[in-house]
Amino acid sequence: MLEKIDLKESISKDAFKKQSKELKAELAALQQPIKQQKLPVIILFEGWGAAGKGSLIASLIANFDPRGFKVHSIVPPTALEQRKPFLWRHWLNIPEQGVLSVLDRSWYEEVTVSRLENNVDDNVNLHRMNDINEFERTLTDNGYLILKFFLHISKKEQKKRFELLSDSKSTEWRVTELDWKRNKHYENYCRAFDDMLKHTSTAYAPWHMISSMDRDAATLDVYRIVVDRITDALNQKGEKGTGNALASEKIKPPSFSLVSMPKLSDIELNQTISDEKYKQQLKKLQSQLSELHGKLYAKKIPVVIAYEGWDAAGKGGNIHRVSEALDPRGYEVVPVASPSREEIARHYLWRFWRNLPKDGHIAIFDRSWYGRVMVERVEGFCTEEDWQRAYQEINEFERQLCDWGAIVIKFWLHIDKAEQLKRFNDRQSTPSKQWKITDEDWRNRSKWDEYEVAVNDMLQNTSTDFAPWHIIESQDKKFGRIQTLKIITDTIQNHLK
């Protein structure tokens, strides 16, 4: 793609002054509607060293109120960031609704410069580019606007700029040996950039190629594109109340091979365990798990466990039996309640990305990202389009976790409606348990049938071979606890082989 860019355009000072004045006024006028219509915008800049990213970003944001944007400079990942999936730090930075996020370099560093300089395997790189496409698609589908600029200059021009910077005492520190090396091997970087641009220029997040030979011309190009695309997005949002139209034409998402799951109504729920056998097995499995935890830690393998299930199905007690066996310094239980203001203003997966474990650690989610296709669906907190699409998004999310090296284990704790009523009544009549039962539990119970449809759909659509669902018979709580412990230890053991 790079060779097709006309690197010659330049512009007269007068023309620049006149055009930039108009565009600046248009840019300044955009911020209020962005805020009012709650549009989250990501503008990222990639390109050659000395292509002028810094000054372009400075002049772009000078048009905005500093309270409405954030600038992020992407530097090499920290030690902690290296212990997370490569998109983790980028997920954490996504803006909230109504805010502009401007990125000086981005996740594309990982599939271009750092690919070359760290000799990343081609196959890994391809995976990463696909992950990026999925990341941008799910953001766009969920209302984000993503603008990607690539600033291009020629090898000769880059060399000239480096020389100019090196000539002055006050700027010579800005040119490093690495910069010179990169200029020398310009052609290699060119190929890596081309590769990346081809793979990641999508209908929902196309690359805008900017000739940066003339700074003024580049500035006008960027201004114009920013004005046009934000205006379009605002108009579409106004019409549809969603940003989805932006992603109308898109790469076909991957399909996943699914494990067939029974319907909830087909589960007999008749299995039990004797007290004696329970005690004995619990002890054995907990000590196995404890030992396995040490091995996971040593091998730096992360584990993500998601608990879902009917109210009063026994999630708390079940989780407790698992966590008891773990070294408290190596696991975390993440209770998932209704989202906070910060969470609700971002993509629904953001708060789960935020809470991923470090490698070698275990995160146990007490309720999870599946809220999207259960409570959000049933209560109408998102549109049908949203939750329909979420099956795919969730499968992609979990596949990215597995690609990172994680073990993903998912439980549906199952009881029947009569058992739930018994437990609710028991809670209500036992003073020490009353806090466990709220009006909301009764409201949810009244929608049992709707939830059952949603749960069945969820089990059918998201039980992948890399992250299958496990339905746990929890009618006998003790039986359920032994089952989850068995599945967790078996899954980890198989993975360690």
Next chain:
Amino acid sequence: MLEKIDLKESISKDAFKKQSKELKAELAALQQPIKQQKLPVIILFEGWGAAGKGSLIASLIANFDPRGFKVHSIVPPTALEQRKPFLWRHWLNIPEQGVLSVLDRSWYEEVTVSRLENNVDDNVNLHRMNDINEFERTLTDNGYLILKFFLHISKKEQKKRFELLSDSKSTEWRVTELDWKRNKHYENYCRAFDDMLKHTSTAYAPWHMISSMDRDAATLDVYRIVVDRITDALNQKGEKGTGNALASEKIKPPSFSLVSMPKLSDIELNQTISDEKYKQQLKKLQSQLSELHGKLYAKKIPVVIAYEGWDAAGKGGNIHRVSEALDPRGYEVVPVASPSREEIARHYLWRFWRNLPKDGHIAIFDRSWYGRVMVERVEGFCTEEDWQRAYQEINEFERQLCDWGAIVIKFWLHIDKAEQLKRFNDRQSTPSKQWKITDEDWRNRSKWDEYEVAVNDMLQNTSTDFAPWHIIESQDKKFGRIQTLKIITDTIQNHLK
């Protein structure tokens, strides 16, 4: 203090079983009232290597529902953490209301082990211990319960335990060369611990010294103290609705030398600037500031700027003129609105600690921690005791920032009541500005006199010599902008000298 601990106590298996069973039941029963009464609890463990912190923590938390606590292992600070005040990472970890935070090692590492091993200057160390006392005092005063355990074993016992671990293949990795070195120089560490224990055992957060020679005896001691202190805190909270009583008897807080400030009513608000002079000065000051920003970055000096002022006093435009001059990769504007659910559940300074800049960076707070003594006071969101105490807490906070090396600059943007009315009316009648004016602005305006009292008190009580207030005449917005730019550049220049 260490030599006074009786290291001999041990306990029979039977006695342990019986007593621990009772205590475990008491512990388990505490979690619900902790949650209901929204008590935030910090339990930290310090002590010798191999004293049994890990297993003690494991057995303590086995009594709690894992959704109600978090365990934090404190390891040496990361590169990012080293670029923040030393208490930063500990502030970020404070629990929300109703949650138990269990710390395996803590901020005390910084004034004991890391003091010795990094040759920290005695004076710096003394400062840090005082900072810790202030940190714990302000947490306690604001309703937190802090339990501090020191696990003590003798040099001989430690050596024995290291040898035992080294003898087994599966545990030998747990004993490092550093551990042996620490055992060898046990006496030095003893002195450092003693120093720390003496300085930081306060009435509001006393140290509990535990003989850890016998694990069972230590476990019972810890259980008993946890039960007693949490029960006490819950009772006091029940009575008073606040945790303050815990801190009734305390070290006298430092007093600060204050800069005398005029009353708002004495400000004449008659200064103006011509358009021509404004343009000329703006350009000059912005270019100075731009250059200074580079120097700050090179010298890794952080800058914290707080903007306060009347509604419509021109904060937004003023901040914009400052931020325009800055490299977007080196500053951040932090807009402060009403706190989110996560923020409201923690100490009121938490969200400002969270948003501190890295060293070499600038953070501009658009409204700030002074909300505590203005809006929270006037609207009754906190008690009189709370906001009265906040002057001291805020001065301590800012002194800690200055100790870290930060430049702290605070502006009160001042206009009179008539000018505010004019600007409100102007906003209301100009379509493009209507979003800027809300019912709340009018409500606040109706309380002008109460706010004026609060602002005058704030200016008198928190204008310290290290972080003085600057009252900016903003009746003429342009005059105000030039003033803030002058003060910022002057302050930075003086600091760099």
